[in-house]
Amino acid sequence: MVHYGFDFSERYKVPVMLRITTRLAHSRAGVKRRDPRKKNDLKLPEDLHQFVLLPAIARKRYHNLLKMQDLFRQESETSSFNQYMDGPDKSLGIIVCGIAYNYLLENYPDRHVPYPILKIGQYPLPKKMIERLYAECKEILVLEDGYPIVEESLKGLLGKGLKIKGRLDGTIPRDGELNPNIVAVSLGMKNTYGMPVPSLMVGRPPSLCSGCPHIDSFKALNEVLEGLPKGRVFSDIGCYTLGALKPYEAINSCVDMGASITMAKGAADAGLVPSVAVIGDSTFAHSGMTGLLDAVNDKSPITIFILDNGTTAMTGGQDSPAFGKIETICKGIGVEEEHIHVLRPLKKFHKENVKIIKEELAYPGVSIIIPRRECIVAIDKRVREKFKKAAIV
C-alpha cells in the first residue's frame, strides 16, 4: 500500500495519507520483502508557486484540487484496494474497512462469507461499488475500526431506504476497538467465551520505576502545594505523566506537547496563582520553548519544572535534543538567571528542594526549576553497553 501511495502521490502531485487504526499500528507478521524502489532523483519544483500559499495562489490550487476529485473517484472504482466480492445471500451486504476485514474472515474458518462484501481501502469512497451493494442487498452492515467515517459518509451518498447497521444504530458499540467477537455478534453469530476472571483480580496500572528521579520531583512539588486547592499543575506527555496516577496524583493535565507551559500561562494570566507547569527535558526541546518566550514576554507568574532525566525515556531512551543546553536556552529566552534553579531530585536533598520551590512559587514572574538526575533505565543501558564494549576490547 505504501508503494502504491507513493506512486499515486507522484502521479497526481498530491499528498497521500496512510490511515492505520488502533490494532493495525500494534501488529506484526511475517512478510515477504520486495526490492526497495530506487530513490527518485532530486529535483526542484517545476511550478515555483506550488508552495507559495498566498491567497490568490491558494485559491487556484484549491480549485485544481477540486477538479481532480473525479479522477480520484475513478481511481477508487478500479483500485485493487477496493474489492467487490459477491456472495449468494443478499439479505445483507457488508462494507468493511482495513483490519475489520480480518475480524470478519476470522468468523468464517473456511474463509467463505455468504454475503456480498465491499472491502474499502482507498478513498474517496467508490460510489458505484457502494451503489451496487445498496441495490443488491436488503440491509447494509458497516464494519470499520475507530470513528464511523465510512458509515457517516454513506448518508450523503445513498438515498434513504435501506437499513444501515453499524456503530451509529448500535449494532456495534459506538466507541471502543473492534474485535472478532464484536463482529460475530453483529452478524448474529454465537459469541464465544472463556473462563471468568477470578474475583480477586486487581488492576495493575503502569507506574514510575522505583528509583525514578520524577518520583522525588513529585514528592517535593506535592509537599509545597499541600493545602492549596488541587488542579493547578499543568503537565505534558512523557514518563512523568504517570504522576497523574496514584500514589502521586501530582499533575492535572496532559493535552499536547508543550501545552503544560501555555496552559499554565493562560491560567496564571486568568488569575490562578500559583500556577505550575511540569514538562520533560525532551518535550521542552520539542515545543516548550515558544510558550516559554510568551510567558517571559508577559512576565506571567508561573513556575516551570523542566524534568531533566537526560533522555527521552518514554519512547525508549533516545537522546534529548536540549541535552546540556537547558539553562542556556532559558537564559537566552530571557528568564532571569536568579530564577533558574538546578535541583538534585534525591531524598537527601528533599528539604532543600522544597525550600527553593516554595520561594520560586512566591515569585511573581517566570521561574524555572530543573530537577536533574539521569533516568535509571538509561543508566542501566549505558553501563551495560560500557561492559559490552569492555568485553569486546
Place this chain on the structure above:
Amino acid sequence: MKRDIILAGVGGQGIISIAAIIGTAALEQDLFLKQSEVHGMCQRGGDVQSNLRISDKEIASDLIPYGKADLIISVEPLEALRYLPFLSPDGWVVTSTKPYINIPEYPEMDKVMDEIRKLPHYIALDADELAKEIGTLKAANIVTLGAASPFLDMQFDKLEDAICSIFRNKGADVVNKNLQALKAGKDFTERQMNP
C-alpha cells in the same frame, strides 16, 4: 497446525523476548504468524499482554477471540489469571509462580495459587528459582518459555536456534545460559506430565 497464544506479564519482565523467540522459530519453519501487542508493552510496571498466533494456514484476525486461546504463557501468576476469558476449555496455562508485587492491593499469594490450581490444565513453576540455579535471574522468562515449549507443537531445536540467533550479539555466555534456561523449563514440564 494452529496455536493461539496469550503472552502475559508485567512490563519489563521480558515477554517481548518470548514473543521474539517463538516468532523467529515459527518463521524459520515457514509458518504464518501474527503478533499483536494488546497492552502497552513498553509501559514499565503495568500489566502487558501480547497475542501471538501461529498457523500453517493464513491467519485472519490479529486478535484472538474470547475462549479460543490454546495457551496462556505468563511470567507472573496474577497476570496468568487476568486473561482467562481468552482461554479455550482445552487450553493450557503455563505460569511462573513468582509474584511481581508492585501494587499495594496485590491479593494474598495463597489465594492466587488456589485459583491457578483450580484450572483444568496448568503448569506452575518457580521460574526465578530455576533461573537462579542456572546463574542468571534474567533468564526466568526463558525458563517459562521452556516450560511452555511442549505445548507449542514446534520442534524444540527450532526454539534453540531462535535463541542462538536472537541473543548472538550478547555473547556466547548469554546464549548458553538461555539455552540452559529453556531446557530447565522443558524438563520441569516433562517431569510434571510423566511423573
